[in-house]
Amino acid sequence: MTDPISKGLLPEGFRDRLPPQAEAAADLLRTLLDRVSAHGYERVSPPLVEFEDSLVTRLSSARPQDLLRFVDPLSQHSLALRPDITAQVGRIATTRMAHIPRPLRLAYGGPVLRVRPAQVGPQREAMQMGAELIGSDHVDAVAELLGIALEALAAAGLSDMSVDLTLPDLVGTLAGGPWPITAALADMQTALDGKDAAALNALGAARYGTLIEAAGPADAALARLKALDTAGALDTRIAGLERLVATAAPHAAVTIDPTERHGFEYQTWIGFSVFAEGVRGEVGRGGTYLVRHPGGSEEAAVGFSLYVDGLVDAGLGASRRRRVFVPLGTDAALGAKLRAEGWTTLAAFTDADTPTRLRCEYALKDGELLKL
Amino acid sequence: MTDPISKGLLPEGFRDRLPPQAEAAADLLRTLLDRVSAHGYERVSPPLVEFEDSLVTRLSSARPQDLLRFVDPLSQHSLALRPDITAQVGRIATTRMAHIPRPLRLAYGGPVLRVRPAQVGPQREAMQMGAELIGSDHVDAVAELLGIALEALAAAGLSDMSVDLTLPDLVGTLAGGPWPITAALADMQTALDGKDAAALNALGAARYGTLIEAAGPADAALARLKALDTAGALDTRIAGLERLVATAAPHAAVTIDPTERHGFEYQTWIGFSVFAEGVRGEVGRGGTYLVRHPGGSEEAAVGFSLYVDGLVDAGLGASRRRRVFVPLGTDAALGAKLRAEGWTTLAAFTDADTPTRLRCEYALKDGELLKL
Structure with missing residues (x-):
């Protein structure tokens, strides 16, 4: 094995961010x-x-x-x-x-x-x-x-964002009210986490399978949730979902997964994740x-x-800086003026410092700004 | 001892930065x-x-x-x-x-x-x-x-900045050239670090004491350095110091301490520290x-x-944000317009959310901006 220290290597899982x-x-x-x-x-x-x-x-x-x-x-x-x-x-x-x-x-x-x-x-x-x-x-x-x-x-x-909305306490709310269960809540949730309708049947909780089927694009999911016979126990949840769907709509496609809990175990009534094309x-x-x-x-x-x-x-945030070469002997006030206008100036210290070496796309020449 | 964890205490030497x-x-x-x-x-x-x-x-x-x-x-x-x-x-x-x-x-x-x-x-x-x-x-x-x-x-x-310039390799340069020494360089430097003229005398290097005396405000220090008989070994150093004094002058008072090395052990020909009133x-x-x-x-x-x-x-950097109270039911476009103009908007969710509770100095009322 070559020496990782002298080669400047980093421990696994750590990295340098370089320009840009x-x-x-x-x-x-x-x-x-x-x-x-x-x-x-x-x-x-x-x-x-x-x-x-x-x-x-x-x-x-x-x-x-x-x-x-x-x-x-x-x-x-x-x-x-x-x-x-x-x-x-x-x-x-x-x-x-x-x-x-x-x-x-x-x-x-x-x-x-x-x-x-x-x-x-x-x-x-x-x-x-x-x-x-x-x-x-x-x-x-x-x-x-x-x-x-x-x-x-x-x-x-x-752009092209999508939002997944979840109701982490939904199953518990139904189980404690209109949809009583005989199985242990944890077993129910395991079956739901696995989208496992057969396991729900075996637990005597087949109706909870309808919650799995309710998952999908917001409009269809909301329609299916409203059609469930929950004795009104979901009314505030559904109204909340409708509000959030309307909030997200200008920016993102919205899906609803009523029983998804993974990573939302500590959330109370609502959880959301954001995804985007290219990320x-x-x-x-x-x-x-x-x-x-x-x-x-x-x-x-x-x-x-x-x-x-x-x-x-994903390549976001990297704004291209306009680098201007400032030759030896240039009046300092000229550089300051360019910087105040938003340009990035690179000063030469010797004749070896050229626009190419300093990676400049522009140069000051006789006080004028030139595109190279 | 009370429980530091439940009280939210932090380990010694670590702190939260709060607003602002x-x-x-x-x-x-x-x-x-x-x-x-x-x-x-x-x-x-x-x-x-x-x-x-x-x-x-x-x-x-x-x-x-x-x-x-x-x-x-x-x-x-x-x-x-x-x-x-x-x-x-x-x-x-x-x-x-x-x-x-x-x-x-x-x-x-x-x-x-x-x-x-x-x-x-x-x-x-x-x-x-x-x-x-x-x-x-x-x-x-x-x-x-x-x-x-x-x-x-x-x-x-x-404002009120000051810059201290030091020449970390000065003593070595002189000792290797025009001001030869018989003592070990490390002993010399220890004596100079302690500004200890008596120790320099004991080391048979009394002339190095003049370097201690050369420390002070830039003009006087430069004059004293120029007056030293160094057979030209300090010419580039002195020219460099003059250039840096001129660079710093618009912003800061400059002092020169030719033999100071503390914290500059790894610097080559020049080191500088910046201080400021109030910091x-x-x-x-x-x-x-x-x-x-x-x-x-x-x-x-x-x-x-x-x-x-x-x-x-020292209290720098804390810009005061102009917080505007946005009452329940306000058109969202109004808030967006204010934010685009640089205002900070705070939306009320219930009637309990008042400008005072949300620490706002301004409020939107009937679409108009009011100073409270």
């Missing part, structure tokens, strides 16, 4: 956060490292074995790198910002790290951004978040959930997370 | 990077984690015991969190970007982590940004970097240095790093 992708990633993060910020979501920036126990206690989307952990040489405490920022925002909202009136709108963006890749692809470090609204899981709040997510992604250059895996996801206060009480919340790396890998 | 400081930090980083980018410095984004050996080998500004280390559960390799980004940029420049013509201008910005705080204050996670020019240590290159650093800091809102500790530092290629050859380089947290703590 590094710039693209920063530009995309900026675009997404600017859109979120315009809706009153205030930035918070939690640390990369926390007590391992604190992260494990609050994590919903990652498991303890997903954490990169180490013993702090200073304090001898077990610390861990954050695998997700949502849980940290919940901590902030329920401790240092517990006294701020609700709804509290917060935004964040930064790297997260895991032992194993969380998203599609081999990366263990990812750039996550998102917004959380603490203090409500009202359908208007969900519509605001879903709308902002899609608006921000459109501003970042995504591998999920672009982002969100939904309603509960944050726990130190005293033990719980507060409703809704939020979303977007994954910037997939957008970069 | 988190936004200020992001704004400052953006301002600094935009200025650097306008001069043709292209963004690179190395990972937070590398092989421990790789970081240790390339580190110049941090020691192995400064690293937060862990064993990767996946590969069983020893990995470490980066304590600095400069060394990573050097790795990129000499490996994946080794084929790009020089001078190669690169920029970066991101968090760095250490076992113990590197800067003033108790923090172990810091936001570092900077620029590196690989392939030259020409005085014009140093002037470009120093000028960009000061211009960027001025754009970020700093604790260094705002940033830079200078010339050598990057090592995998084959063992070395390449001249010059760069600087700036520390964003000190600027945030």
